Amino acid sequence: MINYQDFELVDIHVGTILKVDDFPEAKKPAFKLQIDFGREIGTKNSSVQITKHYKKEDLIGKQVVCVVNFPPKQIGPFVSEVLTLGLPDDSDGVILLSPTKQVPNGGKMF
Secondary structure, three states, rough: OOOHHHHHHOEEEHHHHHHHEEOOOOOOOOOOEEOOOOOOOOOOEEEEEOOOOOOOHHHHOEEEEEEEEOOOOEEEOEEEEEEEOOOOOOOHHHHHOOOOOOOOOOOOOO
């Protein structure tokens, strides 16, 4: 068990996907995302293994929920700056966490 103060250390925000590229150098099929978190956080990159359920063109403009205060992670030639959150389905795919209604970029989860 963790206490609430521990949970508050994880900085989770919403952003809008601006750009999606294939990531052929990744060990597992993945996309490279560029995500806009608004003025305060800015634009960040993320590597995501979501190719089973999502097409690149369907991701542009989609809002996603991400952890923005983990250290950057080098994945092959790419640096992933945020962790885009998702949940596994029953067929080893990933479903992105996303707000059900449009919210301002950068909004903090609480």
